[in-house]
Amino acid sequence: MDVEPPQRLVRALGESYGDAAADWLARLPALTEQALSSTGREPTVDRVVAPGGRSALVLLVTCSDGTPAALKIAPSGAAPELERAALAHWNGWGAVRLLADGPDALLLERLHPEVSLRSLPEARALLEAAGTVRRLWVAPPDGHGFETVAERTARQAEPMRARAAAEPSLEPLVSAALAARGELIDPSPELLLLHGNFRQSKVLAGERAPWLAVGPEPLVGERAYDLARLVRDRVEDLIASPGGAATARRRIGKLADALDLEHERLRGWTLFRAVESGTRALAAGRRREGELSLEFADWL
Numbered sequence: 001m002d003v004e005p006p007q008r009l010v011r012a013l014g015e016s017y018g019d020a021a022a023d024w025l026a027r028l029p030a031l032t033e034q035a036l037s038s039t040g041r042e043p044t045v046d047r048v049v050a051p052g053g054r055s056a057l058v059l060l061v062t063c064s065d066g067t068p069a070a071l072k073i074a075p076s077g078a079a080p081e082l083e084r085a086a087l088a089h090w091n092g093w094g095a096v097r098l099l100a101d102g103p104d105a106l107l108l109e110r111l112h113p114e115v116s117l118r119s120l121p122e123a124r125a126l127l128e129a130a131g132t133v134r135r136l137w138v139a140p141p142d143g144h145g146f147e148t149v150a151e152r153t154a155r156q157a158e159p160m161r162a163r164a165a166a167e168p169s170l171e172p173l174v175s176a177a178l179a180a181r182g183e184l185i186d187p188s189p190e191l192l193l194l195h196g197n198f199r200q201s202k203v204l205a206g207e208r209a210p211w212l213a214v215g216p217e218p219l220v221g222e223r224a225y226d227l228a229r230l231v232r233d234r235v236e237d238l239i240a241s242p243g244g245a246a247t248a249r250r251r252i253g254k255l256a257d258a259l260d261l262e263h264e265r266l267r268g269w270t271l272f273r274a275v276e277s278g279t280r281a282l283a284a285g286r287r288r289e290g291e292l293s294l295e296f297a298d299w300l
Contacts, residue, residue: 001032003048005057012054015284017077024075028057031104035073036061038102043069049113053215056080060110068110069099079217080104082146086193086218094135095195095213096206111212117200122234125200126251129230130258132211133198140193140220149194149221150185156276157181163279170279173297177275180268184224189265194219194226200233224261228269231255232277235292245299252300271300 005025013021024031036043043061049070052058056074063069074080084106087098092109100107117125140146157178164174195202196217206212231251238244252270256263278293 001029001036001045003028003032003045003057003059006048006050006052008051009054009057013075016055017075020077021075028073031073032057032059035071035102035105038105039071039100039107041065041067041069041100041107043071043107045071055215058113060113061107067099070096070108070110070113072106072108074104074106076104080106082218083216085141085144085146086195086216089141089193090136090138092208092212093138094132094209095216096204108214109206109208111204111206111214113204115205117203117211118234122237125233126230126255127258128211129198129200129203129233130255132203132213133195133226133230134259136195136198136213136216137192137223137226140191144193144220146193146218146220148191149188149219149225152196152219153181153185153272153276156280159283160276160279163283167282170294173275173294174279177272177297181272184222184265184268184272188222190222191220192223194221194223196226197229198226199229222265223259224256224265225269225273227255227259227261227266228273231266231270232274232293232296235296239292239295248296248299267300271297274300 005028010025042064046060046062049058049060055078056072059071061069061071084098084101087095096111097109098106099109117129160174164171195213196219197215202215203211203213238248241247252267253263256266274293274297278290278297281290281293
């Protein structure tokens with residue numbers, strides 16, 4: 001089947017996988033046919049979701065029994081098997097429901113991809129986000145294969161140091177972020193299943209529930225790590241605001257209070273994740289995006 005992947009996905013895969021991305025994209029028609037035939041639901045394609053995400057192709061499909069669904073096809077590097085395991089464990093509680101799966105593909109209940117929490121006013125969006133994410137924080141399944149927060153952030157630390165070496169002006173901020181990580185990981189106060197990439201755009205409107213989370217990058221650890229990415233949401237609006245720094249700090253306090261977290265733990269993980277995201281964007285050539293995240297981190 002001839003499927004045209006959105007340019008956003010093409011660019012993101014190139015950044016993440018280099019030459020391997022071109023090979024995966026070349027095989028995408030065959031992978032799509034395989035995914036459609038492996039679900040057991042005989043889906044037909046309605047359209048490609050665009051601009052879509054940065055890690056997988058998402059197709060809106062209709063199953064042979066008339067059920068609308070979404071088919072997500074991802075390269076193996078995106079660890080679709082971990083997303084599958086997390087969605088199966090949540091079983092629709094706070095997250096999109098897994099209907100069927102196949103090799104590197106997930107058949108999901110269809111939500112409304114054009115309606116995320118970013119469509120709501122800021123205060124309402126944060127309230128709905130908090131209500132959604134708290135449902136996801138459950139004990140992980142026995143014998144799970146998810147990495148821990150300590151393991152994931154350890155992998156991220158070396159590229160952060162490398163970026164600081166390439167741009168010495170970043171060294172104080174990177175050092176502060178790594179120091180915060182060192183204080184937070186040992187010991188972890190809890191080991192819960194986390195979304196891993198939770199933010200407003202990852203919460204979509206649904207039919208059986210008003211809002212459901214999608215696109216997890218699951219791991220296990222403490223809730224403050226999971227909430228830290230949400231604190232940085234709509235960063236471009238915060239940076240443009242004359243009171244952005246104060247608003248960011250108030251947001252940490254409000255979210256920590258709403259979800260019964262320690263303010264300093266949330267602040268520390270927000271700092272680490274903002275610096276990690278910023279240095280990663282700079283390394284990928286996304287200068288403006290990286291500078292926004294790093295300016296936000298400097299406020300903390």
